[in-house]
Amino acid sequence: MSAPENAGRLPVADRAAMFGAVKRLVVEDRAAFAGVVALYVLAAGAGAALPVMLGDVIDGIGTGWTASRVDLVCGAIVACVVVQLVLLRTGRRLGYRLGERAAAKLRESFIARVLRLPLGTVERAGTGDLATRTSGDVGAVAELLRKTGPEMAIGVIELVVLTVAAFVVSPLLGLLFLTGAPAFIIAARRYLRLASPVFLAERAAMSEIAETLTASAAGSQTVTAYRMQGERGAAGYARAESHMGRLKGIIRLQTWFFPATDLTFLTPAVVVTVVGGVWFLDGWVTVGQVVAVAMLTLRLDGPVFRSMMSLSEFQMGGAAMARVEGVHLMPDEVRAAVPEGAEVRLDGVTFGYGDGPDVLHGLSLHPRRGERLVVVGPSGAGKSTIARLIAGIDRPRSGSVTLGGAPVADVPLEVLRRRVILVTQEHYVFTATLRENLNLAAPEAGDAALYAALATVDARWVADLPAGLDTMLGEEHHGLNLAEAQQLALARVILADPDVVILDEATAGIDPGSAGNVEALLAAALDGRTVIAIAHQLQAAESADRIAVVREGRIAEEGAHAELLAAGGAYASLWWAWKGVAA
Numbered sequence: 360m361s362a363p364e365n366a367g368r369l370p371v372a373d374r375a376a377m378f379g380a381v382k383r384l385v386v387e388d389r390a391a392f393a394g395v396v397a398l399y400v401l402a403a404g405a406g407a408a409l410p411v412m413l414g415d416v417i418d419g420i421g422t423g424w425t426a427s428r429v430d431l432v433c434g435a436i437v438a439c440v441v442v443q444l445v446l447l448r449t450g451r452r453l454g455y456r457l458g459e460r461a462a463a464k465l466r467e468s469f470i471a472r473v474l475r476l477p478l479g480t481v482e483r484a485g486t487g488d489l490a491t492r493t494s495g496d497v498g499a500v501a502e503l504l505r506k507t508g509p510e511m512a513i514g515v516i517e518l519v520v521l522t523v524a525a526f527v528v529s530p531l532l533g534l535l536f537l538t539g540a541p542a543f544i545i546a547a548r549r550y551l552r553l554a555s556p557v558f559l560a561e562r563a564a565m566s567e568i569a570e571t572l573t574a575s576a577a578g579s580q581t582v583t584a585y586r587m588q589g590e591r592g593a594a595g596y597a598r599a600e601s602h603m604g605r606l607k608g609i610i611r612l613q614t615w616f617f618p619a620t621d622l623t624f625l626t627p628a629v630v631v632t633v634v635g636g637v638w639f640l641d642g643w644v645t646v647g648q649v650v651a652v653a654m655l656t657l658r659l660d661g662p663v664f665r666s667m668m669s670l671s672e673f674q675m676g677g678a679a680m681a682r683v684e685g686v687h688l689m690p691d692e693v694r695a696a697v698p699e700g701a702e703v704r705l706d707g708v709t710f711g712y713g714d715g716p717d718v719l720h721g722l723s724l725h726p727r728r729g730e731r732l733v734v735v736g737p738s739g740a741g742k743s744t745i746a747r748l749i750a751g752i753d754r755p756r757s758g759s760v761t762l763g764g765a766p767v768a769d770v771p772l773e774v775l776r777r778r779v780i781l782v783t784q785e786h787y788v789f790t791a792t793l794r795e796n797l798n799l800a801a802p803e804a805g806d807a808a809l810y811a812a813l814a815t816v817d818a819r820w821v822a823d824l825p826a827g828l829d830t831m832l833g834e835e836h837h838g839l840n841l842a843e844a845q846q847l848a849l850a851r852v853i854l855a856d857p858d859v860v861i862l863d864e865a866t867a868g869i870d871p872g873s874a875g876n877v878e879a880l881l882a883a884a885l886d887g888r889t890v891i892a893i894a895h896q897l898q899a900a901e902s903a904d905r906i907a908v909v910r911e912g913r914i915a916e917e918g919a920h921a922e923l924l925a926a927g928g929a930y931a932s933l934w935w936a937w938k939g940v941a942a
């Protein structure tokens with residue numbers, strides 16, 4: 360594994376790791392792999408047999424073959440052409456399937472690994488990097504395995520079989536056959552060096568076009584409102600021009616380069632004909648052998664061209680695969696702590712993001728089992744940071760955050776995700792039915808339980824769905840607005856039935872009138888659970904069992920609403936300020 364350059368960055372697999380991954384894929388599907396390679400070899404063999412048999416016919420006629428024998432061999436030549444076509448077609452089809460299967464396995468293990476990564480790790484690595492790996496790189500690897508890889512394999516196998524055939528016909532002429540090899544190697548290396556940056560630039564220009572168009576489309580109302588159509592159009596046009604420039608670069612490169620690769624097979628063709636002719640006159644080789652090997656050299660153009668065309672894509676696919684495989688090199692966090700009970704405690708917690716300054720300073724908070732604790736405080740005070748620490752996303756710099764006596768950041772994710780749930784304002788609605796979206800939290804829950812959970816969060820819109828729980832949700836189907844998506848997320852919490860629920864502005868998208876109702880219903884449904892609610896809207900605080908006021912990373916005050924109001928401290932000023940705003 361290559362050492363990560365920046366701590367926290369997702370690693371990139373090196374050659375050994377890539378080789379290991381490919382080997383694993385091959386071994387898992389070894390019968391199909393062997394079958395496909397055998398088909399490619401047989402197809403290449405049938406192709407090479409044609410010139411070899413033609414050489415035999417020429418020599419045979421000289422040595423007195425009968426007409427029927429010549430006819431027989433000519434018939435075999437025609438049969439070889441047909442057999443080669445059939446074998447190659449079948450091989451390509453099976454190779455495509457094999458590649459697709461391998462790509463699917465790679466994709467699945469990639470997704471499984473990514474889902475096991477703790478959120479903090481993903482954030483440190485950069486979600487952009489992960490997004491690129493998940494979309495672009497996984498797609499490029501699939502293309503590599505299903506198309507580029509098999510095409511390269513066909514090309515390389517043909518080159519080897521043609522070379523072997525030349526040596527079988529005549530070892531001496533076989534040596535002349537190899538005179539094209541240096542030109543091929545030089546050409547391939549040079550093409551790789553020049554082509555990759557040109558292709559990469561073309562891809563980058565293509566994604567710039569996509570970005571510009573998507574941004575213009577997504578912000579179409581703003582574009583129209585500010586009369587920016589001309590500007591956005593010009594931006595799109597400039598991107599398209601830049602892309603066209605890149606495409607021209609590719610065409611220029613190939614126009615110069617591909618004719619030059621003709622040397623790869625023209626050189627041995629000329630050498631075999633001329634030198635082979637002299638050797639024939641000297642009696643070292645027969646005319647049939649010279650014709651056969653000269654024809655074999657001419658057959659090189661197909662595989663040379665094919666491998667050359669696939670080379671840069673092959674290289675880029677390899678780079679993508681190194682990034683996809685890289686996630687498996689991420690060391691698994693050892694999380695083996697076992698919580699005993701469900702009590703949450705923060706004791707003397709100091710925490711800061713990355714290398715940044717502390718944002719929590721020796722903070723202690725002890726939510727009681729089954730209590731509804733509301734955390735309030737000015738923006739930037741550290742409320743969401745407390746939520747992240749309790750959810751085990753981040754680890755304190757000093758002090759401890761524990762669940763049932765075990766440090767939460769050491770509790771295995773599968774245990775922690777069942778027992779502590781953090782609901783934020785970001786809700787993801789999966790493209791799936793409403794039932795599937797809910798069953799994510801409780802696979803066993805039946806329709807009655809699902810409807811009850813939806814009723815608890817006051818999701819009345821469910822009654823209007825065209826197919827009830829079977830309605831497909833998602834952008835292309837039945838889209839949910841922010842409030843509905845939040846209610847769906849809260850219904851999932853009820854179904855998941857955790858010990859501790861942290862609501863970080865979880866009802867912020869629901870209109871203030873209904874939010875209070877949803878919170879009351881939710882509080883009733885979560886009775887007996889520890890609920891830690893982070894709130895901007897102080898109305899949620901009024902009914903809380905206890906309120907903790909956070910200020911500059913410390914607990915400034917704790918107590919019940921009436922008690923804190925009477926004290927006239929930080930909470931009282933927040934409350935009256937909020938009342939003033941809300942009034």
Ligand SMILES: Nc1ncnc2c1ncn2[C@@H]1O[C@H](COP(=O)(O)OP(=O)(O)OP(=O)(O)O)[C@@H](O)[C@H]1O
Binds near residue numbers: 712736740745
């Ligand atoms: N990912 C991050 N990287 C660096 N600093 C961060 C990050 N998230 C929060 N901070 C900083 O940590 C401090 C506490 O932020 P936090 O989000 O916990 O406050 P908050 O009380 O929840 O604020 P708000 O009510 O605005 O959400 C702030 O100074 C903030 O700038």
